[in-house]
Amino acid sequence: xxxxxxxxAQTPGNVGTIARAMKNFGxxxxxxVDPPDLDPDGEAYALAGQAREDVLPNAQTVSFEYxxxxxxxxxxxxxxxxxxRRHVRYPFVTPRELTDSLTTVGTETVIVFGRExxxxxxxxxxxxDEICSIPASEAYPVLNLGQAATIVLYELRxxxxxxxxxxxxxxRASERDIExxxxxxxxxxxxxxxxxxxxxxxxxxxxxxxxxxxxxxxxVSSLRGVFRRAENRLREKQAQKPNEDTTKNKNENE
Amino acid sequence: xxxxxxxxAQTPGNVGTIARAMKNFGxxxxxxVDPPDLDPDGEAYALAGQAREDVLPNAQTVSFEYxxxxxxxxxxxxxxxxxxRRHVRYPFVTPRELTDSLTTVGTETVIVFGRExxxxxxxxxxxxDEICSIPASEAYPVLNLGQAATIVLYELRxxxxxxxxxxxxxxRASERDIExxxxxxxxxxxxxxxxxxxxxxxxxxxxxxxxxxxxxxxxVSSLRGVFRRAENRLREKQAQKPNEDTTKNKNENE
Numbered sequence: 007x008x009x010x011x012x013x014x015a016q017t018p019g020n021v022g023t024i025a026r027a028m029k030n031f032g033x034x035x036x037x038x039v040d041p042p043d044l045d046p047d048g049e050a051y052a053l054a055g056q057a058r059e060d061v062l063p064n065a066q067t068v069s070f071e072y073x074x075x076x077x078x079x080x081x082x083x084x085x086x087x088x089x090x091r092r093h094v095r096y097p098f099v100t101p102r103e104l105t106d107s108l109t110t111v112g113t114e115t116v117i118v119f120g121r122e123x124x125x126x127x128x129x130x131x132x133x134x135d136e137i138c139s140i141p142a143s144e145a146y147p148v149l150n151l152g153q154a155a156t157i158v159l160y161e162l163r164x165x166x167x168x169x170x171x172x173x174x175x176x177x178r179a180s181e182r183d184i185e186x187x188x189x190x191x192x193x194x195x196x197x198x199x200x201x202x203x204x205x206x207x208x209x210x211x212x213x214x215x216x217x218x219x220x221x222x223x224x225x226v227s228s229l230r231g232v233f234r235r236a237e238n239r240l241r242e243k244q245a246q247k248p249n250e251d252t253t254k255n256k257n258e259n260e
Numbered sequence: 261x262x263x264x265x266x267x268x269a270q271t272p273g274n275v276g277t278i279a280r281a282m283k284n285f286g287x288x289x290x291x292x293v294d295p296p297d298l299d300p301d302g303e304a305y306a307l308a309g310q311a312r313e314d315v316l317p318n319a320q321t322v323s324f325e326y327x328x329x330x331x332x333x334x335x336x337x338x339x340x341x342x343x344x345r346r347h348v349r350y351p352f353v354t355p356r357e358l359t360d361s362l363t364t365v366g367t368e369t370v371i372v373f374g375r376e377x378x379x380x381x382x383x384x385x386x387x388x389d390e391i392c393s394i395p396a397s398e399a400y401p402v403l404n405l406g407q408a409a410t411i412v413l414y415e416l417r418x419x420x421x422x423x424x425x426x427x428x429x430x431x432r433a434s435e436r437d438i439e440x441x442x443x444x445x446x447x448x449x450x451x452x453x454x455x456x457x458x459x460x461x462x463x464x465x466x467x468x469x470x471x472x473x474x475x476x477x478x479x480v481s482s483l484r485g486v487f488r489r490a491e492n493r494l495r496e497k498q499a500q501k502p503n504e505d506t507t508k509n510k511n512e513n514e
Contacts (some may be wrong), residue, residue: 023404023407026403026404026407027403027407029397029399029400030396030397030400030401030402030403030407031396031397032397032399053404055400055402055404056400057400084425085425086425086426086427088427089427089431090431090476090477090478090479091478093478093479096430096476097430097476098426098430100426139425139426140414141417141421141424141425141426142284142285142414142417142421142424142425143283143284143285143286143417143421143423143424143425144421144422144423144424144425145283145286146283146284146309146310146311147284147424147425148284148309149280149281149284149410150277150280150307150309152407153277153280153281153284153406153407153410156403156407156410156411157410157411157414160394160396160411160414163395163396163397167395167396167397167398168398169397169398170395170396170397170398170401171338171339171340171393171395171396171397171398171401172340172352172354172393172395173340173342173343176350176351176352177343177344222344222350222351223344224344224345224347225344225347
């Protein structure tokens with residue numbers, strides 16, 4: 007089980023943003039230490055999306071000590087120590103590493119986010135069990151509180167989200183269907199009038215394009231239909247006025 | 261090169277949030293289609309952090325067609341089609357898959373985000389080259405615009421961020437140092453008074469704890485120092501009043 011705590015947030019909007027991200031990524035238990043006033047008509051509720059119905063009204067106000075005593079605590083910070091001379095913010099894990107390590111452990115964990123400008127104080131971080139830090143641009147690594155929390159909760163989704171809105175897997179066409187399309191393409195380019203010595207090059211080129219695209223069944227059958235119809239039309243035309251067409255296509259190919 | 265475009269954003273705050281995320285993750289080129297008014301004293305600049313100095317003032321207002329004509333376009337949407345019966349929002353890639361595919365390709369790509377409530381329209385998505393969708397909770401997969409963009413730009417960081425604020429790697433202690441700590445622990449637990457038949461079990465337990473923690477050099481040397489001092493004190497005490505101590509430790513161990 008993973009919970010979220012926000013320590014001493016100044017702006018209600020950030021609490022709402024974090025509540026929304028929690029609901030987006032399957033979390034529900036929010037703890038607030040020294041929270042701002044969360045008016046149901048104010049910015050926290052305005053930014054919480056559907057989390058205004060559960061995550062936000064169910065949030066519990068607790069003390070910092072309550073978190074320490076009841077959870078495996080992970081403090082998030084943009085600013086880390088750079089080596090092991092100081093252990094307040096070192097060693098740290100990235101959100102992805104945190105997810106990997108929590109995946110294999112059954113634990114009541116709380117992810118702790120700090121105040122907007124200065125984050126978690128050193129005294130607070132010193133009493134937390136792990137430090138997590140989002141890798142960002144060296145030129146400007148300090149994320150907004152709500153955005154930082156969104157990223158950490160996004161990374162934790164493999165632990166917290168049972169079902170996503172996505173279909174399990176994009177269904178690629180079978181090799182048989184894809185080869186069927188290649189066969190159709192081959193007979194299609196004959197009446198296009200490409201000179202025979204170029205046809206194998208064009209077929210190979212088309213095979214490379216399709217090979218990288220991993221087409222779906224529907225894409226393959228639709229394209230096959232297009233080439234079949236094109237081929238039929240071309241052969242009809244060829245039957246009607248063979249000389250004219252051959253000349254035209256030859257010119258186009260030069 | 262990766263750029264960002266926001267189509268028909270309603271709230272200036274989201275533009276500022278996205279600009280900040282761009283700067284956090286090493287991007288600089290922002291295109292706006294039908295933007296709201298971005299007052300330098302308003303919410304966009306207030307939420308942009310240091311991106312108020314460059315990303316936001318340098319943003320270019322362009323037409324949707326300009327994006328189509330000049331970029332490989334990736335449209336972001338929470339709502340996907342579920343199978344290949346409709347291709348407006350299918351197939352799609354996740355932000356991580358997008359990052360993997362763009363890593364190997366040199367291209368001018370623009371990541372396109374839509375308006376707050378309804379995202380990108382179907383007509384818009386139809387003319388974009390790829391669809392990207394963030395996996396989230398099936399119960400509530402619709403992220404706030406600024407939060408969705410933050411996640412996508414976070415995932416793209418391996419392409420866009422040269423140097424993060426993090427040290428390259430957490431430096432783990434050498435095996436030699438770790439074995440040194442184990443040696444110290446072994447001689448430390450003797451005067452603690454743990455009965456000899458238990459000592460190997462305790463040493464093994466300690467080896468497992470340290471084995472999972474991958475300690476740094478500093479952690480190993482500090483703990484070694486602690487155990488050395490404790491051992492010295494214990495042996496001093498033992499030398500002073502051997503009988504009393506042995507009795508006490510025996511009881512403690514029972």
